[in-house]
Amino acid sequence: MDPSPHKLLFTAVDYAIFAGLLGASLAIGVYYALSGGRQRTTQEFLLADRSMGCLPVSLSLIASFQSAVAIIGVPAEIYTHGTQYWFIGCAYILGLLVPAHVFIPVLYRLKLSSAYQYLELRFSKAVRICGTLTFIFQTVVYMGLCIYAPAFALNAVTGIKLWGTVLATGLVCTLYTTLGGLKAVIWTDVFQTVVMFSGQVAVIVVGVYQTGGPSEVWKKVWEGGRISGLNLNPDPTERHTFWTLALGGVFLMWALYGVNQSQVQRYLSSRSEREAVRSCYMVFPSLQLALALSCVMGLIMFARYCGEDHSHQLQSTKADAMVIYFVMDMLQGFPGLPGLFVACLFSAALSTISSAFNSLATVTMEDLIKPQFPAMSERRATLLSKALAMFYGLLCLAMAYVTHLMGDSVLLVALKIFGMVGGPILGLFCLGMFFPWANPIGALAGLAGGLSLSFWVGIGSILNQTPGPRTLVPDCRSGLVSNSSSSSAVITVTLRPSGLQRFYSLSYMWYSGFTCVSVIFIGLIISFLTGPIREEDVTPGTVFPLLGKLLFFLPENVKQKLCCVTPLPQMVREKHMCV
């Protein structure tokens, strides 16, 4: 084998395909800058004139949180730890049904322009601003990760300049987001999602062919112990079990698909509530497909490469770089396919960071600037929104550098951020929607408490990291259980942590649920101590009559007393066709 780390070739065809992706995305941006209302109002720039159909919206909804982080990170996870992670697919059921039937109806009917406006209607201006700032923090950290991950992995195996790719993708994305507004973001998402799926399918087809057919792949992964059974261990410190993934994952999905501004903005841009609900339903099969494709990719890599040591050809010991190396190695000799896979990675990344730029511009404009300057002209506001989209684009480049300094698996970092920061925001919305007694002081205290707890456990887990039994080249014949690279790994498995150590080793899949429940708990206690809100003071339409629905068997007058139901305004029946 060639010992040089840069042996993998990228031909002219490959460069052309990659350039085609960037060019087509830019063209979509330019098209929406010149057509329709020419992006002259904030309604068009930030909310696509509330005119979108469910098909583009649903593809755009998957694209928001399916970045190169998942495309690289999930196969790396399956390759090293087996298929347990796949059970997160179970979380998609409740994870999407509840947003469709609880969060969308409440948020859509309030005719919001940003998700955080809800917090002002339900609580107070201060809660809205704190919620907004928390979201900005989460998204800025996340987008740095999203732009860095593919550039890093590509650099490690092909030698394509890291900061060159970061700069090129960041600038192209900033440009089309600034030019074409949310319409361009949604339609580039559609195009990029198709490219993303095609790239993954190409890798899978070639991989299966090179390994010797599906049955050979199955035989190898089965013998290698990569097909995980249902792990029903209730221990919350176990990283991935059925419970952490399928139940903890539900909170993660609610934080992402229920209340995250990127997604809420897409629901609000739908032309009717029905279209919004329908698009949420359509996410289910596509998200399952995305998960299945990346899990299968991990299995194929295991079948094809396990037992071979390629670490000397990588400049990095990270499993993320290994995934790219395997893909590029498999695709050599198929001109155009390496380019397609790189386009797949960057499609995934672009569609995520463009959503981030636009949603950040939206919340900064709608939640922080407009309330301060209510007399601002539409022209000014639109110009400022564009400047904001551009500002966040450039900030993203700076954040890529911050990510560069972190050392963990990108999938782990992304899921930790979603849980640590997204969980408390979810808690805030749940507190407002399901608990009519919660008052603004309770909400602020809950958010502060939830964030403190989440940073405590999150930072504690980083500082108390024990070297896990991770290994880049696992033993392929024996299963995962006996697969420990050193004696220290065995010790970490047998020693049960105690006290705070145990708290710090809470599985990151529980972060969303843990912090969400903490916010609700603290919020309710403080609300009752400071005097719960009276039913008539709650803004109509901001409370979802959850208790009323759960206690349906009680007589009407008892229910009224117990759960002070502020009913949702009647849904206007709309008869719009899909798309």
Ligand SMILES: CC(C)(CO)[C@@H](O)C(=O)NCCC(=O)O
């Ligand atoms: C959002 C989920 C968890 C849904 O399966 C998945 O897309 C994921 O693991 N995303 C990781 C973050 C990312 O891809 O940027």
Ligand code: NA
């Ligand atoms: Na994406």
